[in-house]
Amino acid sequence: MEVQFKDAKQGDMKEIICVICPNSCKLQVFKDKKGEVQVEGYGCTRGIQYGEDEYTAPKRTLITTVKIDGGELPVLPVRSKVAIPKEKLFKAMEVANHVTAKAPIKMGDVVIPNLLGLGVEVIASRSMGKKE
Amino acid sequence: MRRFIETDIAVLGGGPAGLAAAMIAHEKGAKVTIIERDFELGGILQQCIHNGFGLTYFKEELTGPEYAQKFIDKVKASGIEILLDSMVIDLTPDKTITAMNPEMGLMKIKAKSVILAMGCRERTRGAINVPGTRPAGIYSAGTAQRLVNMEGYMPGKRVVILGSGDIGLIMARRMTLEGAKVLCVAEVLPYCSGLVRNFVQCLQDYNIPLHLSHTITDIRGTDRVKEVVISEVDEKWMPIPGSEKIFECDTVLFSVGLIPENEISLKAGILLDKTNGPMVNEYLETTVPGIFACGNVLQVHDLVDWVTKEAERAGENAYNYVSNLDRGGKLLKPIRTIPGENVGYIVPQRIDHLKEEKLVQFSFRPKSPDKDCIIEFISRGKIFDKRKSKHIIPSEMLNFQIKVNPEIVESDITIHIKKAPPKVTQEEK
Numbered sequence A: 001m002e003v004q005f006k007d008a009k010q011g012d013m014k015e016i017i018c019v020i021c022p023n024s025c026k027l028q029v030f031k032d033k034k035g036e037v038q039v040e041g042y043g044c045t046r047g048i049q050y051g052e053d054e055y056t057a058p059k060r061t062l063i064t065t066v067k068i069d070g071g072e073l074p075v076l077p078v079r080s081k082v083a084i085p086k087e088k089l090f091k092a093m094e095v096a097n098h099v100t101a102k103a104p105i106k107m108g109d110v111v112i113p114n115l116l117g118l119g120v121e122v123i124a125s126r127s128m129g130k131k132e
Numbered sequence B: 001m002r003r004f005i006e007t008d009i010a011v012l013g014g015g016p017a018g019l020a021a022a023m024i025a026h027e028k029g030a031k032v033t034i035i036e037r038d039f040e041l042g043g044i045l046q047q048c049i050h051n052g053f054g055l056t057y058f059k060e061e062l063t064g065p066e067y068a069q070k071f072i073d074k075v076k077a078s079g080i081e082i083l084l085d086s087m088v089i090d091l092t093p094d095k096t097i098t099a100m101n102p103e104m105g106l107m108k109i110k111a112k113s114v115i116l117a118m119g120c121r122e123r124t125r126g127a128i129n130v131p132g133t134r135p136a137g138i139y140s141a142g143t144a145q146r147l148v149n150m151e152g153y154m155p156g157k158r159v160v161i162l163g164s165g166d167i168g169l170i171m172a173r174r175m176t177l178e179g180a181k182v183l184c185v186a187e188v189l190p191y192c193s194g195l196v197r198n199f200v201q202c203l204q205d206y207n208i209p210l211h212l213s214h215t216i217t218d219i220r221g222t223d224r225v226k227e228v229v230i231s232e233v234d235e236k237w238m239p240i241p242g243s244e245k246i247f248e249c250d251t252v253l254f255s256v257g258l259i260p261e262n263e264i265s266l267k268a269g270i271l272l273d274k275t276n277g278p279m280v281n282e283y284l285e286t287t288v289p290g291i292f293a294c295g296n297v298l299q300v301h302d303l304v305d306w307v308t309k310e311a312e313r314a315g316e317n318a319y320n321y322v323s324n325l326d327r328g329g330k331l332l333k334p335i336r337t338i339p340g341e342n343v344g345y346i347v348p349q350r351i352d353h354l355k356e357e358k359l360v361q362f363s364f365r366p367k368s369p370d371k372d373c374i375i376e377f378i379s380r381g382k383i384f385d386k387r388k389s390k391h392i393i394p395s396e397m398l399n400f401q402i403k404v405n406p407e408i409v410e411s412d413i414t415i416h417i418k419k420a421p422p423k424v425t426q427e428e429k
């Protein structure tokens, strides 16, 4: 959720906190008259890219667990290899909740080859042996 | 059956601290034995399945289990002796360890040096006195984290979290993704105590409200939690009557901080600081010669990368100790380090050896957040070093390597965190 400016002069102004470094600059991101995304309030230029990305297409890594058959534990931690669009996270969770891996497994093994058709792999975050 | 093991260096705990310390000591040439009570290595990292680990140490962003796995694979391949399912129950000053293993029963391990790496445990509700009944559905955030991420068990559906520490924030997101409704996070402090990044990506992303200067004033329900009441607090943390908010929920998570786990250290007669971590010298050696400490058992860390670095120092120093290497100019009277303005604690608590100028690693935390600070290192009333920091918050540990010269530093060292004087602008000049 981004805080919406009630009295924003520009359309669609969003306040976004930059999380790249501990300065936590409060960026004001909006579209100018030409429809181009503008970022203000950054303490360094890295904030510009961050603000643009968060405004237009925020992405997050999927981090969850899947069931595992015959493992030392009942569940296996997994992650998407790269970040996926934020709004797809709950859909991705649904997919992951219907996947079952098989022990033994090695860290980095692919658990879901093509998440939601995004061309993104979901991989095992640890190795897990078979339950004796 | 009784087993007896002799080793150079015994490492108590197989979390990231124990693994890194063991690996270095082994690479140097010592015989190392790791004793771990769990069925596997990795420590608490195995339940921290989110990412954000390793950016400093590995220069890539890893999840907790990935970070642990890299060390586990190395340690397993090294031939270091690993005792799993083995709970250390006693440690003597002459470094004899007693451990319990379900198959082998009692074991005695005689070591020349010991590295404490037992990590920390969570403060519980009892430790912070929340009124109300004690129905089911009350968990510490770390327990909930283990249940969800390692046992595949969801503790509840409608959740209120007390405390905005990182584990609480991360569990707010995790339980939301798994289909629970997290109603709010209540924090008694006037600021979020977790990292800004976690505030943004765990709460803001999912519209979870954070009530600052609020605490839980009642938990209702007979068998299971039914309702939680939170109230605003004044500057003295006293609830303000009339500010109550009631939440219908079945689960309460407490994320109210961690404390080093030092019952074993106490048995060996090691002196603890007020942080509950052992008092150590610049070699991370406790008050018992040859027993070292690193990781969360020494001081609660927020970044595992620093745990690894600290543990590597402990491993190297333990190796130097067992090899009888000259550690340089033992002082008659140790130089103590004293927390000054806005400093909560300092590791190390003392410097024992100082023959010539050397670099000493100082770790400490501020008591309260501040901006544009100057950190002063003072001895005999003189500032012998100072550093700048733009932002300080209690949840982020400060780490500095400082040159300590025996000609300048003769008596105790005080560290202050002060507000930098405002910059003189052109006009004022």
Ligand SMILES: Cc1cc2nc3c(=O)[nH]c(=O)nc-3n(C[C@H](O)[C@H](O)[C@H](O)COP(=O)(O)OP(=O)(O)OC[C@H]3O[C@@H](n4cnc5c(N)ncnc54)[C@H](O)[C@@H]3O)c2cc1C
Pocket (backbone or CB within 6 Å): B012, B013, B014, B015, B016, B017, B018, B035, B036, B037, B038, B041, B042, B043, B044, B045, B048, B053, B086, B087, B088, B089, B117, B118, B119, B120, B121, B122, B141, B142, B143, B145, B166, B167, B170, B258, B261, B264, B294, B295, B296, B297, B301, B302, B303, B304, B307
């Ligand atoms: C619940 C929780 C969640 C955390 N989440 C994060 C996070 O998200 N991100 C982050 O950077 N940091 C997190 N931390 C901090 C994290 O613990 C440290 O970064 C790091 O794991 C500390 O490493 P350690 O080796 O010192 O301790 P640990 O990882 O705790 O390892 C200690 C090991 O010692 C073993 N042990 C303890 N007592 C005995 C005994 N008597 N006999 C034998 N073995 C024993 C334990 O079983 C454990 O394996 C979390 C801590 C906790 C408690």
Ligand code: SF4
Pocket (backbone or CB within 6 Å): A018, A019, A020, A021, A022, A023, A024, A025, A042, A043, A044, A045, A046, A047, A048, A050
């Ligand atoms: S804009 Fe630059 S200075 Fe500000 S928080 Fe982002 S990275 Fe840091």
